[in-house]
Amino acid sequence: MTESLNGTDWSKGSGYVDGQFHPIAEAKIPITDWGYRRSDVTYDVVGVYYGAFFRLDDHIRRFRASMDKLRLKPRESDEDIARILTALVRKSGLREAYVAMDCLRGKPGPGVPYHPAFGRAYLACFAIPWVWLFTQEQQARGVHAMIASTPRIPAESVDPTVKNFHWGDLTKASFEAFDAGFETAVLLDRDGYLTEGPGYNVFVVIDGVVVSPLRGVLEGVTRQSVFDLCAELGVSHQVRPISRGELTQADAVFFSTTAGGIMPVSRLGARILGNDRPGPLSTRLRETFWAKRRQGWLATPIDYDAAD
C-alpha cells in the first residue's frame, strides 16, 4: 500500500512544505523563518485511525480560525488543506497516523519593513505513524500525574484557543513531573485554577458530573467529543472554572487529546485515585470513544488506492 516515489520509502511519513511534497525526513523549516524563530505559527493535529480521519472538518475549521486570529493567510483553501492531508496519508500508506497542519509566517524579504505584517504565510503539513501521548499500558492502569508549580502562560499574553507551540511552561512542568517520578503535570493559572497539561485537556469527575475548565485552555476537538459522549450516555457535564481544591478532591481525573483519545488518571501527586485504577466513568467514556471510532463515528475514510 505504501507508495514508493523516486525510490523513496514514504512509510515513515510524508510531508508538505510550502507547496512541495517530501518524505518526512526531508520535510524541514528554513532556520531563518519566523514560524520557527519567533514561534509565529499555529497548527492543528487530526488523527487517522482505522484508515479514516476523525472530525477532519472540525480540525480544519479550528485551524482556519487560528490562522485568521494570527493574520496568517496561506494560499491554500480549506478544501486544498483536506486534499493535502489526504494525499499525505495516502502517500505514507498509514492506517493509523498523526496528521499535523502548520501555518508559519516567513520573514519579510529585503527592502520590506522588518515586521510580521510583511511576512508571507505558508503551510507545512505531515503524516507520521500514530502517536500515543501515553502508552496503552499507562492508559490501562491510569496515568501518573502531578500539579506543576509552573503557572500556565496567561491567555492575555498568548491565546490558548489558537493552538500554538509556546510550550516553555508545559515543558518545564514535564521536567517537574519527571524529577518527582510522575509521567506528566497539569498546570494551574496564576489564580490557582486548573488549565491544561502538555498536549491535552483535563477533566475532573465530581459527584458523577464531568467538569472541564472554562478558560485558559485549547477548545480541544477530543474535549468536544467527551461532551458529545456525555450527552449520548446521559452523563451531566459542565464547563466552568475548577479550583485547585476541586481538582485535588475530585473523584476521578482524565485527559483528552487527539494523540490518544480519552486517558484516565490514577494518581495525582500524593493522591491515589479510585484504588490506583481508572475510574468507572473514565473507563466507560474511553471504551465508548474507541468503540464509536471503530464504527466510523464522524469519520472521513481515506481511499488509499486513489490517484493524487
Place this chain on the structure above:
Amino acid sequence: MTESLNGTDWSKGSGYVDGQFHPIAEAKIPITDWGYRRSDVTYDVVGVYYGAFFRLDDHIRRFRASMDKLRLKPRESDEDIARILTALVRKSGLREAYVAMDCLRGKPGPGVPYHPAFGRAYLACFAIPWVWLFTQEQQARGVHAMIASTPRIPAESVDPTVKNFHWGDLTKASFEAFDAGFETAVLLDRDGYLTEGPGYNVFVVIDGVVVSPLRGVLEGVTRQSVFDLCAELGVSHQVRPISRGELTQADAVFFSTTAGGIMPVSRLGARILGNDRPGPLSTRLRETFWAKRRQGWLATPIDYDAAD
C-alpha cells in the same frame, strides 16, 4: 573573499545544523523536532561589524547558561561553538553579519518515553547579512513606539533570561503598533511595570539618570554595554522596576539590541519626546557605542583568509 564551495554561493549566508555546514537556503529544521514544534529551544545572537565579533565570549557564556537551564546538552563545547560561528562568517565572507546560535531539542526516538528528558539536543547556527531592527533613518529621527495592551509572558511561566522564541505576545504587540501607526510597542508586565519590546531591551532617562527594568527581561549583552558606557561617560544608571507612569513621563527613551546597537525613541504613544528627535544622552550613547565598536571595543576579529 566569499567562498564558493561545490559551486554554491554562500554570500547570502551560511548555516550549520547538527554537525553539517550548508548554504543558508539549505539550513533547515526537521518539522517534527520539538525545537520547532514545542519551541523547546534557546538561542543567542552575536553581531559582526567591521569584520569582528562583538562580545563573543559574553554571548557564548549566556547561551551556555540558557542551555543549562533548559537541560540542553549538545555535543559541542564553547570552544567548538566559537569555531563554528567563525567558520560560518568566514564562509559567507560577510564583514557585517547577524550570527545566530540555536540549541534545539529533537524528539525522542521510537521505543523511548515521549518526554523531553529523552530528546537529544543539537546545535543549529547561521550567519546572514547584518540585520537592523530599525533602519538607520528610523534611528536618526527616533523610533516611533507605543505601549502595548498585551502583557508580557510572566517570568514564572517562561524565564526571559533564557533567550527564547516565545514571541506570541511580542508579535501581538507588533501588530497593535502596526494598526495604530507605530513601528513597535513595548510591553508591561501584568502589574504594569515596563519589561521589554520585540527584540530589544528598554531604557528610560529620568533627571539625567539612565534606568532599565530589573525583572522580566533578557539580560541583554548590548544592555550591559549601555551600563559599561554609562560608567565610562560618568552617567548614573540604575536597574530597578519602572512603572507605567515613569515610562510615560520619562525625559527620553531608548532601546538596545545586538541587531542595531542603541536606538533612540522620539515618540511613545501620544507623547512626543525631545522635540520629536533623539535626546542628547541617547545620541551620545549611540555615537560612543559605534565609535568604540569601530575602534575594536571587546572585538574578536575574524581572519577571513584562514582555512577552516
